[in-house]
Amino acid sequence: MSAPLPELLAPGTEPSVARASRARGRGRALNLRIWLPAGFLILLFCACFLWPLVYPVPKPTGGSILEAGLPPLSPGHIFGTDPVGNDVLSRILYGGRVSFEVGLSVTAIGLVIGGLLGTAAGFWGGAVDTVVMRVLDVLIAFPALVLALAIAEGLGPSEMHVIWALSFFSIPAFGRIARSATLALRGQTFMLAARLSGTSRRRIILRHVVPNIMPQLLTFSLLGIGVAIILEGALSFLGLGIPLPGPSWGSMIAQGQGTLSASPELVLIPSAFLFVTVVALNVLGDALRERWAR
Amino acid sequence: MSDNSGNSVNTAPLLQVRDLVHEFRTDLGTVHAVSGVSFDVRAGETLGIVGETGSGKSTLARAIVQAPRPTSGAVVFRGADLVTLRGTRLLQARRHLQMVFQDPFGSLDPKWRVRDLVEEPLVAYKTGDRTARRRRVGEVLELVGLAGYSTRRPRELSGGQAQRVAIARAVALNPALIICDEAVSSLDVLIQAQVLNLFERLRAELGLSYLFIAHDLALVKQVSDRVAVMYLGRLCEVGPGEQVYRQPLHPYTRALLDSVPGTATARAAKTIRGEPPSPVHPPSGCRFRTRCPRAEPRCADEEPAMRERAAGHVVACHFPLEGIPA
């Protein structure tokens, strides 16, 4: 417990006293927890999307059987190849693209739609609140796997369908966060002060509510991207996500199961990437929450 | 010449509150926060309202500015009854009525800069173009002694500075009346004195009127011309500050005076008993009777009406203290 004592933060105190009472060095550790994972994620993002554009990387599909089952560190195949002959590194990079695309899309959809709905519910309350919350409840009531299965069966597995299915949960999740954040804000005196200043409702939402709930929503977004990536991985693992032979970290793990004892790296490498990416997102999300909850 | 509220009827008052009632439902029942309050604030005067927790003074303040609209009653400000107005008409009528709150940091959006905070009412009421608005912001910040602070954010300010930003914002549109709801209660004593002096200076320079709400009797008397004492949703006594202090007519006022540390505090135990009742179940008749040493059966049966006992000095009590000096 190192919360500053009430007296040191009381109104009238020199602000630097309040800042100074935080432990020395914690500021530096926090910076590390922000920039290290952020740097990794940015690097990974660039690698997945930009590297194949500038450096010749073997295609992730259509590999030759002649190159099947090569171990890591083979010439031309840093991570080796899979039983069908595809370069593992390439599949990791293109699979990473899928993870990012799904993660970012699902989160963006949730943030925009869910955020809008939740903010409206929290701000206007009453009937609006009830209607929005019931809609969100309906969305959240759908069992994840059943829905994904139904979509995959009915419409065929694809990346877009995965995104739709996962959005079913990100929308209500963001909706609830936005709603509770807005409700907490409504009790604040500065909201009343803004109304008394004559500011219109629309302007209050845009200039007062949104900037103040954004930190919470953004932190939740980072954690949400991680969750979406894992869920995509799980769906692909089950064959309900990205259809083979398309690359996805999840399906790579599923495929690698068959040759686990002979070539464990086929499971370990995509698992490691999945793990580190999600951990980086979580650490960054937590660190930003700390930084912004000053 | 005065009417029953102890107010002069010669010039139309700036603010006329009549039979204001505000009640709201909670899980525990209906809270009778304000139960029939009437008073006037004249142009250029400061009316102080003293009340403790549960008196309803903050609810009263918010009901006056229609946030939220009171259950019933009239709030006539500059000739227009705010309770009956809606939309743009209410917006225009409220332009000259501003408020400063208790928590200096709570009333400022932490994400905004000082100049945007002060500019907000100017933007809302579309007064002039950007240059004109910015100039006004500069003027007002200078007025409150915060020139050069325009790009700061609230977290970079001290309590006194933050409150001065709130005051600057309230003054930006040149209002006629400012409601101060415990505006200095969260500040340290020396800062509090600075801000009080600022209030007085603005009053003199800008011709402001104030409705000054606080729980500290000495503080209220310091800044007010007239003082109203409020208990559990009703006014007990209204009169010139000096007179209410020297010759309190209501037993509750007496108790408040006796409770101020340093002034015969030994009497406090005798002039008030027990705990304040809940505003959900206020006592019948006179609401103060459960703690009043002078209570009689009549006090439970009949609600005392506001009656004038001296010039401009009214009291709502069946057995007021007569001529007992403080």
Next chain:
Amino acid sequence: MPYANGGPDDGPDDGPDDGAEQVTEALLDIEDLRVTFPGSKNREVRAVDGLSYSVYAGQTLAIVGESGSGKTVSCRAVMGLLPATATVTGSARFQGIQLIGLPEDRLREHRGADVAMVFQDPARSLNPTMRVGAQIAEAVRVHRAVTKAQAREQAVDLLRLVHMPLPERRCAEYPHQLSGGMRQRVMIAIALACRPRLLIADEATTALDVTTQAQIMELLLELQAELGMALMLISHDLGLAGAYADEVIVMYAGRIVEQAPAVDLATRVRMPYTQALFEAIPRLERPAHAPLPVIGGRPPDAATPLPGCAFEPRCRHAEDDCRAAAPPLAEHEPGHRWACWHPVDGAPDVR
């Protein structure tokens, strides 16, 4: 009131503990207490900068100061309630036992039994999920070997002691069902559970209405006389201190700037800061709209202490030597200590 053992009338077994006997040996002896916190940019924040005073049995001592003066931090240092990041040096002896640096389990023996504290916000200091009676009983059982039933009986007795109406019924209620004044009485009951020799009231009445404050203060004084306790009032309210304390200490920027019996302080204030405090308080006697004599500025940054007097930048009477060296706290008049090179003379301006 028959109790098998450990009844509330039994105090600690050393020293006299009945009546208001004045013992010449101090109950609590603070000497050169310093508390620092780590600050940003490798600087240290000096919250308390060399505090020395004594509290005697049966005495009421008030420590007055604004936010940042160090008054709360110093008391929490004595009670061992500061976060681990705080560095505490100096001496705080309670009846000869050094409290600074004492390990937590030993400190716990003293907390509650010898020294108890009542805090400002009873709503936050009481457990909202526990009934009031249970919380008091818990406090009793910390230091006394009694059964649950006995503890509950003692809880009712304690509520009676603090003049809580219908104590049996209150014991079964939760904190949110009580008013602010009643919650504070519960806090006092908890603090008194094991008959401490010293009760520290840290802004205990600040959050209360003025009428309730008067009642609580009367209660504290009455209990003090009845139980022979010493009472320390920490407050920002100089008026409160003057009305209820025997002796008043004024703190500024982590140091004591003036100390005197309450009566003397009001009439013969010496340190300009104390005078400024007196003058800034709204008074009933003052005419309305009279401008308050104010001093500008703010207390100094605790991370960058000045070599001279901490109050110098804001002082009307400051001279060059005030900036050069900090004036020492010394007893310039019998019973009246102050730290000022150019003290003011006489009564504060009350006009």
